[in-house]
Amino acid sequence: MVWRQHRIIRLNIVVLLYLMVCFVLCPVSAMTVSSPAEVHSVRGNAVTLTCTFTSTSRATSRMSVDWSYRPQTGGPPQAFFHFSSLAFPPQDGQFNGRVKWLGSPARGEASIQLLNASLSDNGTYTCSVRNPPDVHGSPTSQTVLTVTPKVPTVRxxxxxxxxxxxxxxxxxxxxxxxxxxxxxxRDKSQTQGYHSPIEVTPGDxxxxxxxxxxxxxxxxxxxxxxxxxxxxxxx
Missing domain, CATH: 1.10.287 (Helix Hairpins)
Structure with a gap:
């Protein structure tokens, strides 16, 4: 009995040491999300909001992408797009029918396209990516969109x-x-008038x-x- 108890204690110690070594040498990997700081567009055009991410874990069905918008006038962010295996575009609000999914999780892309940009779309757009088990790092990135009126041109x-x-x-x-x-x-009476050759000499x-x-x-x-x-x- 005593021998068995010592054997169990030793086994528990070995398992504990193994877990400690794995925790120290194999920490949970981190992921990064990046996007351009500023994007400019003209009213009526389609603008691409680029978002890319890097992760040491392969993208699976557990990966999710969320886009939120904060108006230029301020206020809390408003989530308007979600992706998790499938794209879920907004069903109401100012972005209804105007968001197109351009992402490819396998290539680390989570971009969207905003159709028919308007002046009311000016503001800050936040891209959030989650890909468990990568839970550390910077899973969000922001882009400031500026839409300007279209200048008429002479063709x-x-x-x-x-x-x-x-x-x-x-x-x-x-x-x-x-x-x-x-x-x-010219006056025909002057140019075609009759002159006597006796009275006037030709040329005089x-x-x-x-x-x-x-x-x-x-x-x-x-x-x-x-x-x-x-x-x-x-x-």
Missing amino acids: FSDVAVLLAFILLPSAIITLALLGRMCCPP EPGFKQINRKEKNMTCCDLYFLVWPFFFFCS
Whole structure:
């Protein structure tokens, strides 16, 4: 009997020592969760909230992911998304129908996508990951989302339509008016009038000299080549 009691005591001591060695040499592993500190988006676009985690234990059905949101105006966090083997998107509230699961636990990803971002989505988003037995470390990470209004932009097609239907006709009309002002129609009575060869010697009539001097002035073609670079530059 005494021999058996000593044997049981020794066995208990060995088991206790083994547990102590395992506790000291094999501590419970820790996990880390990381995400970008800030994310910027434009209203109406889809924005990805990235969340990654590292764990020494393989992801199983016991792993869970929770996303919570705290408005920019302050207040307590509001949980709106949960994943545990399956994705459970929000059924009501401002995120209803706007959250898409992009995570892959096997690759250490727990990201989501927020569709049709609005200004009311500005705030802090917290990603929490749990993967037992990894219970130590930093299982949460935060991201500040900033959504800005969309700035209207002028497309090339709009500029082309503006040039084709406004500036180009205006330039043509302006050139036509300038040509009419600088090149008035000639009086047929003066240019085609009959003159006696006896009274006036060809080449000595003052009217012909005056007309010839007018013809040497700036023509419509000269005016066109002088003005068209200006309209080309303005257009």
